[in-house]
Amino acid sequence: MAPRYDAVIVGAGFGGIGAGIELDRLGLSNFVILEREADLGGTWHVNRYPGLAVDIASVTYSYSFEPNPYWSRLFAPGAELKKYADHVADKYGLRRRMRFGVRVDGARWDEALQQWEIALAGNETVTARYLVTATGFLSQPYTPPFPGIDTFAGRIVHTTAWPDDLDLTGRRAAVIGTGATAVQLVPELAREVAELTVFQRTPIWVVPKVDLAIPAAVQKLFAAVPATQKAARAVNSGLLEALMVVGVLHFRQAKPLNRAVGVLAKAHLRAQVRDKRVREQLTPDYDFGCKRPTFSNHYFTVFNRPNVRLETESIDRIEPDAVVTTDGRRTEIDTLVLATGFNLWDVNFPAFEVIGRDGVDLGKWWRDNRFQAYEGITMPKFPNLVSLNSPYAYSGLSYFTTIEAQMKHMGRLFGEMLRRGARTFEVTGAANDRFLAEVTERLDDSVFYGGDCATARSYYFNPHGEAALLRPNSTIGTHRQAARFPLDDYTFDAATAARTRSA
Structure with a gap:
């Protein structure tokens, strides 16, 4: 056949x-x-x-x-x-x-x-x-098996199944996870909800994001002269290559470069977060590159807002209206956002x-x-x-x-x-x-x-x-x-x- x-x-x-x-x-x-x-x-x-x-x-x-x-x-x-x-x-x-x-x-x-x-x-x-x-x-998608999560009476949303019509205005929300997805999502939620608690298991290295609107004139130039966009690609790829190949894959030979990027990330954090204790909680205690780093100009500043709290205690269980950490603290919420990544x-x-x-x-x-x-x-x-x-x-x-x-x-x-x-x-x-x-x-x-x-x-x-x-x-x-x-x-x-x- x-x-x-x-x-x-x-x-x-x-x-x-x-x-x-x-x-x-x-x-x-x-x-x-x-x-x-x-x-x-x-x-x-x-x-x-x-x-x-x-x-x-x-x-x-x-x-x-x-x-x-x-x-x-x-x-x-x-x-x-x-x-x-x-x-x-x-x-x-x-x-x-x-x-x-x-x-x-x-x-x-x-x-x-x-x-x-x-x-x-x-x-x-x-x-x-x-x-x-x-x-x-x-x-x-990965959903951690938190005890009691099936009893939660509010709304649970995994970031991979985000409803287009979800309105969180005035809600008391919790975000579990502080990976690349959370770094993008948390600043958006902070502007919408009444209260936001970010549950962090492991802090993430975050470096500044040089993000600019591309002017229409540049877009037209890229379309008319493709070599210009090819050159832009080559420059950006070269920078990524230095970060990944030299700083991460050749760590033994290029420790100074790796350390320099870590210093840049810490300076970025220090410039954006006012509270010393929160800065300490947001600072990774592992080397740059062990976990995929990310880029953001807005994630850290969120933790200066009065309606946002960083929680670093481990989660013990979920109750119908709260997340309970191992120290016994209850964080009352009505919306649970899972930025828990993938299995x-x-x-x-x-x-x-x-x-x-x-x-x-x-x-x-x-x-x-x-x-x-x-x-x-x-x-x-x-x-x-x-x-x-x-x-x-x-x-x-x-x-x-x-x-x-x-x-x-x-x-x-x-x-x-x-x-x-x-x-x-x-x-x-x-x-x-x-x-x-x-x-x-x-x-x-x-x-x-x-x-x-x-x-x-x-x-x-x-x-x-x-x-x-x-x-x-x-x-x-x-x-x-x-x-x-x-x-x-x-x-x-x-x-x-x-x-x-x-x-």
């Missing part, structure tokens, strides 16, 4: 869109993109909370091959990212091959037919020669059950044998699977750095397979082991292992204590490897069939 599709892509965010564009370029155009949400855009469709914006400059947080000259601000609001995703999907003819409201329950490799069987909710099964998982790194390692690697050759369960294999993926994209025992959100995949600070590197890897891998007339590919165990050893050694210089990250509670670390999310390479190095990796790091269908017979 021939498979129904050349490929099934799971996820219609920017990763899935990029994969679709690359498959079209390769001539593998008979694919479908399955998306559990009602529309495309991934995080930029799901998230609609007040203050939502990119925290990487828009000229960098976009496809290099599809620049948008009309960003309204240096850091564009979320609605513009959703509009950009719509534009790209329509321009490249992807929307007509998308199915929305479809949940993937699992996928299994059929060795006899050399194809993937993808099980969908509702007892539907589709088949494809290739499977591409593009479910994103931050796609599984990254427990349910997102992978986001659904994936069974490969010889019945190997990908999630179990990762947890039993360390989280790993060759070049952050393929795994042995999983033929014809491209996993875009894998361990050691994330490169640089802009997600588009990762996406475009993975598109290059797909181009080289699929191009060679098609050149040979092969039907399957699979990375060798030796190549995978070599890559894992290399990234482990390189990360030894990073702030994750060379710095003080004990109190960071960072999602960069998996349950085994390994920083297995970020690729320890420069952007140039990652893209070079994606375009030049040894082709014999993969076996193609003849070798796969021979190995199966011998087994």
Whole structure:
């Protein structure tokens, strides 16, 4: 039986869109993109909370091959990212091959037919020669199991399910969480509610945000002379590279740079918060970079407002009308906002059950044998699977750095397979082991292992204590490897069939 599709892509965010564009370029155009949400855009469709914006400059947080000259601000609001995703999907003819409201329950490799069987909710099964998982790194919302949360009589809102018509005027609200989402949301809520209590478990490094409106004249210049926007992208990318690669990944060699950024962040905090005790509570006690930092000019000043209080005691329980901390204090509220982020390692690697050759369960294999993926994209025992959100995949600070590197890897891998007339590919165990050893050694210089990250509670670390999310390479190095990796790091269908017979 021939498979129904050349490929099934799971996820219609920017990763899935990029994969679709690359498959079209390769001539593998008979694919479908399955998306559990009602529309495309991934995080930029799901998230609609007040203050939502990119925290990487828009000229960098976009496809290099599809620049948008009309960003309204240096850091564009979320609605513009959703509009950009719509534009790209329509321009490249992807929307007509998308199915929305479809949940993937699992996928299994059929060795006899050399194809993937993808099980969908509702007892539907589709088949494809290739499977591409593009479910994103931050796609599984996390709600902490606070005792009593089910008894809360007021309204509970998770930031990933923000109602468009929610009016919090005059409310007594609590925000749980102080990550990147809260940094954007809290200043907006503080202007609306009567009382706001921010429950902080771990303080976050915040640096000034050089956010400016982009004048219409500059937008017209970007549209008329694309090289100018390309230059702006190069400058911004270079700054991010220095922050991430030098200050974080080469911490041992560049401690002064890391310390300097920390000093800048502390000066920013000191200039914006009047109360000394609150400043101390907002100051991280771990090294810069252990936890993803963020940018804001307004978050800290919120804590000068009379209607805002910072709470650093741990939460003991939730009552019908209050949050109770371990010291016995009750904070009476009528609205509970959960800015508690995502469950990254427990349910997102992978986001659904994936069974490969010889019945190997990908999630179990990762947890039993360390989280790993060759070049952050393929795994042995999983033929014809491209996993875009894998361990050691994330490169640089802009997600588009990762996406475009993975598109290059797909181009080289699929191009060679098609050149040979092969039907399957699979990375060798030796190549995978070599890559894992290399990234482990390189990360030894990073702030994750060379710095003080004990109190960071960072999602960069998996349950085994390994920083297995970020690729320890420069952007140039990652893209070079994606375009030049040894082709014999993969076996193609003849070798796969021979190995199966011998087994």
